Each structure stands twice: as C-alpha cells, then as structure tokens.
Amino acid sequence: MSTTFKIPFSGRAHRYTDNELDLVREAAGSAEPLTQGKFRNAFEAKFRNYIGVSHAFTTCNAASALELSAQLCSFEPGDEVIIPSHTYTASAYPFLKHGANIVWADIDPMTRVVNAESIEKVITKRTRAIVVVHLYGYGADMKEIMALARSRNLLVIEDAAQALGVDIDGKKAGAYADIGIFSFHSHKNVTTLGEGGMITVHDEDFARVIPMLRHNGHTGFPEPQTDYWIPNMGNVDLPELGGRSLMPNNFCLGEVECALGAALLDRIDVINNEKRVNAMTFIDAFSGHDEFQFHRENSTRHNYHLLVARIANHWRDDFIRAMSREFGIQCVVQYYPLNRYPFYQKLGFGNADCPVADDFFDNMVSFPFHHSLSREDHAYIIDSALKVLDRLAG
Amino acid sequence: MSTTFKIPFSGRAHRYTDNELDLVREAAGSAEPLTQGKFRNAFEAKFRNYIGVSHAFTTCNAASALELSAQLCSFEPGDEVIIPSHTYTASAYPFLKHGANIVWADIDPMTRVVNAESIEKVITKRTRAIVVVHLYGYGADMKEIMALARSRNLLVIEDAAQALGVDIDGKKAGAYADIGIFSFHSHKNVTTLGEGGMITVHDEDFARVIPMLRHNGHTGFPEPQTDYWIPNMGNVDLPELGGRSLMPNNFCLGEVECALGAALLDRIDVINNEKRVNAMTFIDAFSGHDEFQFHRENSTRHNYHLLVARIANHWRDDFIRAMSREFGIQCVVQYYPLNRYPFYQKLGFGNADCPVADDFFDNMVSFPFHHSLSREDHAYIIDSALKVLDRLAG
Numbered sequence: 001m002s003t004t005f006k007i008p009f010s011g012r013a014h015r016y017t018d019n020e021l022d023l024v025r026e027a028a029g030s031a032e033p034l035t036q037g038k039f040r041n042a043f044e045a046k047f048r049n050y051i052g053v054s055h056a057f058t059t060c061n062a063a064s065a066l067e068l069s070a071q072l073c074s075f076e077p078g079d080e081v082i083i084p085s086h087t088y089t090a091s092a093y094p095f096l097k098h099g100a101n102i103v104w105a106d107i108d109p110m111t112r113v114v115n116a117e118s119i120e121k122v123i124t125k126r127t128r129a130i131v132v133v134h135l136y137g138y139g140a141d142m143k144e145i146m147a148l149a150r151s152r153n154l155l156v157i158e159d160a161a162q163a164l165g166v167d168i169d170g171k172k173a174g175a176y177a178d179i180g181i182f183s184f185h186s187h188k189n190v191t192t193l194g195e196g197g198m199i200t201v202h203d204e205d206f207a208r209v210i211p212m213l214r215h216n217g218h219t220g221f222p223e224p225q226t227d228y229w230i231p232n233m234g235n236v237d238l239p240e241l242g243g244r245s246l247m248p249n250n251f252c253l254g255e256v257e258c259a260l261g262a263a264l265l266d267r268i269d270v271i272n273n274e275k276r277v278n279a280m281t282f283i284d285a286f287s288g289h290d291e292f293q294f295h296r297e298n299s300t301r302h303n304y305h306l307l308v309a310r311i312a313n314h315w316r317d318d319f320i321r322a323m324s325r326e327f328g329i330q331c332v333v334q335y336y337p338l339n340r341y342p343f344y345q346k347l348g349f350g351n352a353d354c355p356v357a358d359d360f361f362d363n364m365v366s367f368p369f370h371h372s373l374s375r376e377d378h379a380y381i382i383d384s385a386l387k388v389l390d391r392l393a394g
Numbered sequence: 395m396s397t398t399f400k401i402p403f404s405g406r407a408h409r410y411t412d413n414e415l416d417l418v419r420e421a422a423g424s425a426e427p428l429t430q431g432k433f434r435n436a437f438e439a440k441f442r443n444y445i446g447v448s449h450a451f452t453t454c455n456a457a458s459a460l461e462l463s464a465q466l467c468s469f470e471p472g473d474e475v476i477i478p479s480h481t482y483t484a485s486a487y488p489f490l491k492h493g494a495n496i497v498w499a500d501i502d503p504m505t506r507v508v509n510a511e512s513i514e515k516v517i518t519k520r521t522r523a524i525v526v527v528h529l530y531g532y533g534a535d536m537k538e539i540m541a542l543a544r545s546r547n548l549l550v551i552e553d554a555a556q557a558l559g560v561d562i563d564g565k566k567a568g569a570y571a572d573i574g575i576f577s578f579h580s581h582k583n584v585t586t587l588g589e590g591g592m593i594t595v596h597d598e599d600f601a602r603v604i605p606m607l608r609h610n611g612h613t614g615f616p617e618p619q620t621d622y623w624i625p626n627m628g629n630v631d632l633p634e635l636g637g638r639s640l641m642p643n644n645f646c647l648g649e650v651e652c653a654l655g656a657a658l659l660d661r662i663d664v665i666n667n668e669k670r671v672n673a674m675t676f677i678d679a680f681s682g683h684d685e686f687q688f689h690r691e692n693s694t695r696h697n698y699h700l701l702v703a704r705i706a707n708h709w710r711d712d713f714i715r716a717m718s719r720e721f722g723i724q725c726v727v728q729y730y731p732l733n734r735y736p737f738y739q740k741l742g743f744g745n746a747d748c749p750v751a752d753d754f755f756d757n758m759v760s761f762p763f764h765h766s767l768s769r770e771d772h773a774y775i776i777d778s779a780l781k782v783l784d785r786l787a788g
Contacts, residue, residue, distance in 0.1 A: 011427025033405025034588025063644030194428025194648035250457030
C-alpha cells in the first residue's frame with residue numbers, strides 16, 4: 001500500500017500537552033535510576049487507587065502482562081482457557097506458551113464482547129481460566145461472568161487493554177477479576193511513549209511473585225544483611241507459586257514512561273469523555289441508516305477506544321474501497337478471528353464455534369477515531385460515509 | 395540500608411545533553427506511531443553500520459534479546475550451553491527457559507572474562523552453544539573463541555551488553571559471533587531512557603524470524619493483497635526455524651527510545667574514551683599498591699563500563715566498610731557467581747568448577763565509576779581509597 005491518506009487510521013491515538021512533554025524532558029534529565037525507581041512506584045500507587053485494586057505492577061507492554069497472567073494460572077497439561085476469538089492475538093498466545101489449550105468463545109452481536117452465556121456454553125471439566133476482553137473499550141458483564149466463574153472455581157483474567165477508565169456497575173474494568181491487564185500502547189486512549197502495560201491483582205501470593213517474574217528473578221535475601229554487599233547486593237531465586245516453580249522474565253518499564261503514565265491518569269477521564277461525546281455525534285449522524293449497526297452506549301461503560309459498525313448487505317468492502325479511494329479516509333477491519341490465523345490453525349486451535357464473531361468480522365468497519373482528530377475531520381468522515389452509503393443504496 | 399552516600403554507586407551511568415533532551419521531547423511530541431516506526435528503522439540501520447553486521451533488531455531490553463538468542467539456538471533435550479559463572483543472571487536464565495542445560499565456564503584471572511582455554515575445558519558432546527560475555531566492558535579473545543567454536547560446530551552468542559563500541563582485533567565486540575547482544579539499560583555507557591536492547595545476527599534465517607518473535611508473531615500474508623484490509627491488515631503466523639516452531643513474544647522498543655539511541659551512537663566513542671582516560675588515571679594512582687589488582691588496558695578493547703579490582707589479603711570487606719562508613723563512598727561487589735544463587739541451585743545448576751570466578755568475586759571491589767562523576771569525585775575516591783589502604787597495611 002503506497003496510498004497516502006488524507007485521514008489515516010493512525011498509529012498514534014493522542015497528542016501530549018506541553019506540560020506532559022515538559023515532564024518527559026524533565027524526567028529524562030533527572031531520573032536516577034532511569035528504571036525501577038520512584039516514578040514507577042508513584043505510577044503503580046496512583047493506578048491502584050484509580051482502578052481500586054490491591055496491587056498494580058507496571059510492565060513493558062500489555063502482552064507481557066498477559067504472559068505474566070498466563071504464568072500465574074499454573075496450567076496443568078490439558079487445562080483449557082476460554083478466550084474470545086474476536087480479539088487481538090496478544091490476548092491469546094501467551095496462554096498457549098504456558099501450557100493451556102484454547103477454547104474460543106463467541107461474542108454478543110450487539111456489544112461485540114463475550115458474556116456469561118457465550119462463556120458458559122464452552123466450559124468443560126478441563127476449563128481452568130477465562131479471559132474476558134473489554135474490546136473496543138466496552139466493559140463486559142463482569143458481575144454475571146464473575147458469578148459464573150466463582151460457581152465453577154475458574155480464574156478470570158480481565159483484558160482491559162482498551163478499557164482503561166471504564167466503569168461497570170460501579171467498579172472499574174479490570175477490578176473485578178483475579179487479574180487485570182492494561183495497555184499504554186501507541187494506539188490506546190493514553191500511551192506511555194508508545195509501549196507500556198500494567199497488571200493488577202488482588203491475591204497476595206500473586207502479588208508476592210510478580211516482581212520476581214518481572215525482573216529476572218530478583219528478590220531479597222532471606223536473612224537481614226549486616227553489610228549491604230554481603231553476600232551480594234541482591235538475590236536471585238526461583239519464583240514459586242503454589243508449590244510450582246515459574247521462570248522469570250524482564251518486563252520492566254522505564255522511569256520516564258512511568259512519570260508520564262502517572263500524569264496521564266489525571267486526564268484519562270477527560271479523554272474518554274471526549275471520545276464518547278464524539279462517538280455519540282458520529283453514531284447519531286447515521287440514525288436514518290439502518291445499514292450501519294453501531295453499539296451506542298452513552299455512559300462511562302464505554303470509552304470508545306475504537307468506533308466500529310456492522311454494515312449490512314455485504315456492502316463492507318465496497319464501502320471501505322470508496323472511503324479510501326474517493327475520500328482518502330483509511331477505514332480498516334479488526335479483529336481477524338484468531339482461529340482463522342495460520343498461527344492458531346497450525347497449533348491445532350483453528351476450530352471455533354463463533355458464528356457471531358465470524359459474521360461481525362466479515363461485515364465490520366472500524367473508522368479512524370483517534371483522539372487528536374478535529375471536529376472538521378469527524379464531520380468530513382461522516383459526510384463522506386453518508387455519500388458512499390447513499391450511492392450503495394442506489 | 396538507610397545510608398545516604400556522598401558518592402553512591404548510582405543507578406544511572408550518564409547524563410543527557412540538552413540536545414538529547416530536546417530530541418526526546420521532540421520525538422515524544424511528533425512520532426506517529428510511537429512504536430515500530432521510522433525511528434526504530436533508522437536506529438537499527440545506524441547500529442548495523444556502527445557494529446558492522448548484516449542485521450540489527452531493537453528490543454525492549456537486553457534480557458529479551460538474550461531470550462530471542464536462546465530461542466534461535468533451537469535446543470534439543472540434553473543440549474548444553476557454556477556460560478561464564480561470573481556474569482549477570484540475564485546472560486544465563488533465558489537458556490534454561492528454552493531447554494538447555496548450563497555448564498559454567500571459568501574466567502581468566504587477569505581479564506575477568508572467559509577465554510578459549512576455559513571454554514574448551516567444559517565442552518562435551520552435548521555442547522550446542524557458547525555465551526561469551528564481554529564483562530566490565532573488556533572484549534574477550536573472540537578470534538580464538540570463534541576458531542574453537544567453528545571447529546566444534548557450536549553456535550556463539552556474544553553478550554556485549556557492557557561492551558558497546560569495544561574493538562577486538564579490528565572488529566567490534568558483538569560482530570564476531572552468530573548472535574550479538576547489546577544493552578541500553580540505565581547502568582550502561584549509553585542508555586535509551588533506562589531500558590532498551592539490541593540483537594544482531596549475520597544469518598538470513600535468523601533475521602527472517604526475529605521480527606515475528608519480537609512482535610506477537612506478526613508477518614505479511616503470503617499472497618499480495620489487492621485491498622489493504624482483505625483478508626486483514628496483518629497476518630499472524632507461527633515463527634519457524636529449521637523445521638521447528640517457536641513461540642512469539644512482545645519485545646518492541648518505543649520510538650522515543652530509538653530516536654535517542656541513534657543520537658547516542660554519535661557519542662558512544664567519546665564516552666568510552668573519557669571513561670578509559672579516567673580509568674587509567676584511577677588505576678595508575680594505585681601503582682605503588684600491589685594489594686589492588688586492576689585490569690589495565692589502555693586501548694579501545696576496554697570501554698571501562700565498570701572499574702573493578704581484586705584486593706589482596708582478604709581486606710575486601712574491611713575496605714568497603716571503611717569507604718562506606720568513613721568516606722560515604724558506595725563500593726559494591728559484582729557478579730555473584732551464578733551457580734551460588736538459589737535460582738540456579740534449585741534448578742540443578744549449582745555446581746561449577748570455576749575457582750578463579752569464585753576467588754575474584756570473594757575478593758573484588760567495584761568502584762563508583764559512572765560517566766557523570768566529576769574530576770573531583772574521582773580524586774576523592776582515589777584519595778579515600780589510598781587512606782584506607784594505608785591503614786589496612788599499617
């Protein structure tokens with residue numbers, strides 16, 4: 001693709017304020033050390049408080065946080081984990097790496113996320129864990145899902161990578177499950193210089209082992225040291241959980257990213273609200289066009305990280321083609337059902353009974369919807385889409 | 395330890411120039427996307443050229459680059475990898491994660507790095523790979539080691555995490571082996587905001603698979619796409635090497651770090667030279683004191699990332715105690731022999747025949763030696779150390 005778009009889908013979701021850029025420069029100049037220091041501790045403390053969880057740990061990205069969560073599951077051979085087929089691949093492959101078999105769950109046709117019903121359908125005697133993804137920024141029905149999971153003694157991982165700041169029945173997305181995952185990737189509603197993630201947990205045993213898993217197995221010595229260098233500055237031990245040993249990683253996030261992340265928490269609610277207001281305007285502009293099926297949710301349960309619609313009449317490809325070629329607007333399709341990627345097919349996870357996910361992917365469009373788009377940009381996208389729709393309707 | 399040191403060992407090796415800080419601010423404000431974009435490509439191209447290798451790939455840290463290198467080895471059960479016991483744990487544990495057994499190699503008493511002789515001693519029929527660590531910033535005898543490795547058909551990984559810019563017989567450290575590893579961690583001679591790494595390879599098959607291993611298995615579709623969104627924006631496939639499949643990771647480094655890293659390559663030679671000049675002054679100040687055994691190497695073969703000495707007469711602990719308590723100078727000891735950590739002992743790798751490494755660790759001191767120390771700081775450390783030595787000799 002050599003096309004230059006007037007409005008690209010964009011790999012960057014928002015701009016930084018001058019204050020935030022000043023903070024980045026200041027932290028880069030002054031932080032000592034530049035990793036695993038006071039900015040990390042402050043970011044994690046602020047994040048715990050914002051989400052309402054006992055423990056939060058920064059990671060270098062959300063995929064690494066998901067990898068930690070897969071390690072914490074301590075899968076036995078044959079154990080199954082339920083994951084929506086309609087999500088990004090990082091929600092799923094870490095669980096294969098750590099020994100689970102994946103069973104794909106379908107999504108709700110209106111909300112495009114899993115629900116207790118679609119999960120219950122695929123629970124078996126081997127199910128050990130459930131990954132709930134708050135895709136597009138909409139919070140799934142966590143009360144019902146947690147009740148189901150508790151009744152079956154299953155671990156739940158809430159992948160809130162796209163849902164920072166989302167409220168579900170009075171609690172934040174990510175705060176319900178055993179493990180919460182967050183992303184500060186370049187695409188997300190707030191980003192820590194392009195890469196960054198967070199894992200939150202309630203369990204004290206999980207919280208005890210995560211720092212070792214995150215940083216090369218480092219830990220303290222069991223006995224107090226009379227001198228700081230005897231026998232050594234720091235210990236390296238085998239992370240253990242429930243009698244099983246786990247292997248360490250290096251998933252640390254730098255101090256500058258952490259300083260920025262803490263500052264961005266001050267305006268995530270504002271960004272989310274602005275995106276939702278824009279989404280309402282956008283969606284309502286198509287109220288006379290039943291060919292577009294949006295998920296309209298005018299509350300903090302949706303942060304409209306992305307704005308997507310199902311298009312009727314198999315018009316999807318013609319629609320995107322016209323938007324691209326005639327108006328220079330880059331619409332895309334997301335998320336390729338994971339069971340249809342060669343990666344999962346080759347590993348034996350190519351089968352899914354997820355007709356809603358397949359239908360939605362095959363007929364969906366995702367509009368450019370980054371936070372830094374102007375009012376005029378939005379109006380241009382809406383106006384162009386209405387023109388294309390009118391022509392397709394003939 | 396609640397001591398506040400006048401001269402701490404420091405978790406940050408150098409300061410940024412105003413131009414570098416401006417660059418950080420500018421890249422944070424303008425990069426689009428904020429990860430995996432043009433700054434990464436430019437950094438990797440500049441790095442390839444600087445080191446003299448065919449392929450260079452940024453990673454989120456050097457431990458992740460070592461993890462990639464362990465994956466590239468494609469170990470069979472029972473395969474052995476030779477690693478110095480005197481190094482940081484990240485040089486070793488990734489190889490255990492990916493199926494190898496570790497055999498520890500001893501170090502040379504003068505250079506404190508492995509050599510062909512100490513490696514050959516522990517080669518067996520099961521040896522598959524050798525990890526050479528250019529510890530403290532000194533380049534090991536790569537010509538001899540590569541000749542040995544080639545004669546036995548062994549893969550070599552050069553861990554040049556501490557040796558960026560070091561010359562060994564006309565080539566850069568990291569350029570000799572099948573795989574080169576570099577670190578831009580907060581402690582290193584140059585740092586990309588505290589975290590960052592690089593892996594270099596010569597082999598085209600390695601180079602083909604690394605981008606997939608680094609970024610969640612992403613790759614292109616086998617057939618050209620008529621429309622950019624059909625069947626999807628990007629593919630996810632199973633990374634394969636020599637008929638074996640490997641599991642992906644997310645080890646991406648952000649654009650701001652990459653922009654900074656490329657700029658820092660312009661002055662790594664200056665920083666290395668300044669550190670070496672300081673090291674010569676430091677070492678020569680103790681020329682009348684045989685109790686200190688430094689490794690003096692006044693050439694670009696040593697970048698003096700760290701400045702260490704062996705102390706005779708079992709004075710080490712008394713020396714560090716006096717430096718700390720009387721002069722507020724934080725000396726430390728490095729690197730705990732890996733076989734003595736509980737991590738390796740519990741996994742069955744607690745035995746090593748490395749008497750030199752053990753002796754060196756038990757009698758060594760590492761001085762504060764970060765690049766931003768002033769001439770007065772160095773003079774104060776030297777003066778204090780001489781006073782302590784005189785008293786210990788008294």
